Amino acid sequence: MFQKDPVAEKQAPIETDAIVIGAGPVGLYQVFQLGLLGIKAHLIDALPQAGGQCVELYADKPIYDIPGIPFCTGQELIDRLQAQIKVLQTPFHFNQEVTLIQKRADGRFDVETSQETFISKVIVVSAGVGAFKPRKLSLSGIDSYEGKQVFYKFSQAKQYANQDIVINGGETAALEAAVALAGIAKSITLVHRRDVFKAEESLIQRFQGLCAENVIKVQLGQVTNFKATAEKLSSLEVTDFDGQTHDLTPDTLLPLLGISPKLGPISDWGIDLENKQVLVDTEKFQSSTAGIFAVGDINTYPGKKKLIVCGFHEATLAAYGCATHIYPGQAIHLQYTTTSPKLHEILGVTPKA
Numbered sequence: 001m002f003q004k005d006p007v008a009e010k011q012a013p014i015e016t017d018a019i020v021i022g023a024g025p026v027g028l029y030q031v032f033q034l035g036l037l038g039i040k041a042h043l044i045d046a047l048p049q050a051g052g053q054c055v056e057l058y059a060d061k062p063i064y065d066i067p068g069i070p071f072c073t074g075q076e077l078i079d080r081l082q083a084q085i086k087v088l089q090t091p092f093h094f095n096q097e098v099t100l101i102q103k104r105a106d107g108r109f110d111v112e113t114s115q116e117t118f119i120s121k122v123i124v125v126s127a128g129v130g131a132f133k134p135r136k137l138s139l140s141g142i143d144s145y146e147g148k149q150v151f152y153k154f155s156q157a158k159q160y161a162n163q164d165i166v167i168n169g170g171e172t173a174a175l176e177a178a179v180a181l182a183g184i185a186k187s188i189t190l191v192h193r194r195d196v197f198k199a200e201e202s203l204i205q206r207f208q209g210l211c212a213e214n215v216i217k218v219q220l221g222q223v224t225n226f227k228a229t230a231e232k233l234s235s236l237e238v239t240d241f242d243g244q245t246h247d248l249t250p251d252t253l254l255p256l257l258g259i260s261p262k263l264g265p266i267s268d269w270g271i272d273l274e275n276k277q278v279l280v281d282t283e284k285f286q287s288s289t290a291g292i293f294a295v296g297d298i299n300t301y302p303g304k305k306k307l308i309v310c311g312f313h314e315a316t317l318a319a320y321g322c323a324t325h326i327y328p329g330q331a332i333h334l335q336y337t338t339t340s341p342k343l344h345e346i347l348g349v350t351p352k353a
């Protein structure tokens with residue numbers, strides 16, 4: 001596996017057998033199943049890392065329903081899936097949203113991101129619920145301070161040592177950040193619309209304990225305005241339910257208002273959708289356009305369940321569908337990883353006799 005430079009200029013199209021759009025758990029497993037059939041894929045994701053919902057929404061939380069793994073966290077599942085495909089040396093293209101898919105006269109597909117173009121024989125869309133985008137503050141001009149004093153993602157509490165921090169939000173991410181900053185930041189103020197928080201009970205209790213000790217201050221209301229010079233955000237205005245305004249002077253503002261998945265350009269790709277999901281058959285998980293397949297949370301068919309294990313099944317059958325499309329007229333035989341020398345070669349393993 002290697003990463004492309006995200007700021008690289010657009011170059012000649014990359015020609016490939018398969019493009020997988022979305023590096024969530026199902027996209028990663030799709031790469032593996034394609035690999036078993038000798039099909040090399042390129043994997044593209046709008047995010048800077050693999051993992052989809054497992055990493056973005058529940059990296060540290062337990063999953064109990066993956067076959068053969070009684071317990072693992074979202075991040076551990078993704079680490080294992082990445083380890084499983086390491087041998088395939090799949091090129092990953094991160095920080096790139098696929099914006100265009102178009103059928104070519106030669107039957108292949110043009111695929112475009114903002115930085116690269118591809119020509120592929122098949123496409124597997126494993127785009128989950130769409131590309132994740134943080135919910136942003138709707139204050140005109142605040143985006144000028146993004147990445148300087150305004151951050152929509154929280155990590156590494158230590159970088160905020162001795163700072164006055166304002167967190168905006170009342171769900172898990174906001175409460176986790178407030179708790180993590182306790183004892184590190186100079187002051188922590190959490191701004192939330194109402195006095196009700198949405199997170200696991202144990203987290204709410206830790207948060208409320210720190211509020212009771214005056215380590216975290218809660219300011220009810222909405223961020224309604226800000227004052228700033230060209231270089232620096234100097235103050236925030238919060239308006240409470242009585243219409244009273246409160247000025248806060250943060251060094252850093254962390255709006256952690258949740259992540260909103262955006263289906264984005266998928267709706268313009270000319271494939272049939274039903275309730276914003278890609279309609280597929282249940283034999284190959286192929287869309288209304290031959291050569292474009294869809295697996296995981298993005299697809300729909302009678303009886304669809306949005307579960308990782310169902311996505312793995314879909315990816316397995318879609319790989320056979322891709323092989324039939326790439327090698328028309330050729331029989332694609334099922335082989336067992338236990339006994340097939342060809343698969344051992346692909347996987348780089350030498351089983352004991």
Ligand SMILES: Cc1cc2nc3c(=O)[nH]c(=O)nc-3n(C[C@H](O)[C@H](O)[C@H](O)COP(=O)(O)OP(=O)(O)OC[C@H]3O[C@@H](n4cnc5c(N)ncnc54)[C@H](O)[C@@H]3O)c2cc1C
Pocket residue numbers: 021022023024025026027044045046047051052053054057058062063064065096097098099126127128129130131132264265266295296297298306307308309311
């Ligand atoms: C809190 C929570 C707990 C869960 N627990 C479980 C559980 O215990 N067991 C279980 O089976 N399931 C669970 N799920 C559901 C499970 O996470 C999903 O079924 C699974 O993530 C779907 O995988 P996916 O690969 O289809 O999509 P995703 O994980 O959503 O990944 C899709 C990827 O596609 C990328 N993408 C989208 N559009 C584009 C584009 N245009 N260009 C480039 N990239 C794009 C996105 O950035 C994303 O990385 C849970 C979900 C949540 C929210």
